[in-house]
Amino acid sequence: MGSVVSQAANGIGGIVGNAFAVPIKTLFGVSCEDVCSGPWDLICFIEHLCVSDLLKLLMIFALSYMTLMFFYLLFKIGVCQCIGRSLCKMCWAACETYWFALDDIACFLWHKLKNTKRVNRRR
Numbered sequence: 001m002g003s004v005v006s007q008a009a010n011g012i013g014g015i016v017g018n019a020f021a022v023p024i025k026t027l028f029g030v031s032c033e034d035v036c037s038g039p040w041d042l043i044c045f046i047e048h049l050c051v052s053d054l055l056k057l058l059m060i061f062a063l064s065y066m067t068l069m070f071f072y073l074l075f076k077i078g079v080c081q082c083i084g085r086s087l088c089k090m091c092w093a094a095c096e097t098y099w100f101a102l103d104d105i106a107c108f109l110w111h112k113l114k115n116t117k118r119v120n121r122r123r
Helices: 002-028 042-047 051-077 079-114
Strands: none
Touching: 042 051, 051 079
16 A cells, blocks of 8 residues: 555656646756857747747846946046057157167267278278
C-alpha cells in the first residue's frame, strides 16, 4: 500500500512540477543562437519567443544608453572642452617648438656658410 501512495504522490508531484516548470523553461530556457542571426534580430526573437535573448538585447540597449549619457554629462560639465583645449595647446606647443628649432638650425647653417674662409691651394 505504501508503494501505491508513493507512486501516486510522485505522479501528482511530477504533474504539478511540470505544470509550473514547463512554461518557465519554455520562456527562459530556449536559446535562439542557432535560429536567429545575432543580437539585433528582434523580429526573430519575437517570432520564436526567445525571452532570454530579448533580455540580452534590452541590456545592450540599457548599457548603450548609460554610456551615451555618461559622455553627454562629461560634455555638459566641460571635461571634453578642457581635454580638447589641452590637446590643442600641446599640439600648438609642439609645432611652435619645431618651427623655433628649424629657425635656429637655418640661422646656424647660414652663419657657418657666410663665415667660411676660402682656402687657396695652388700647386
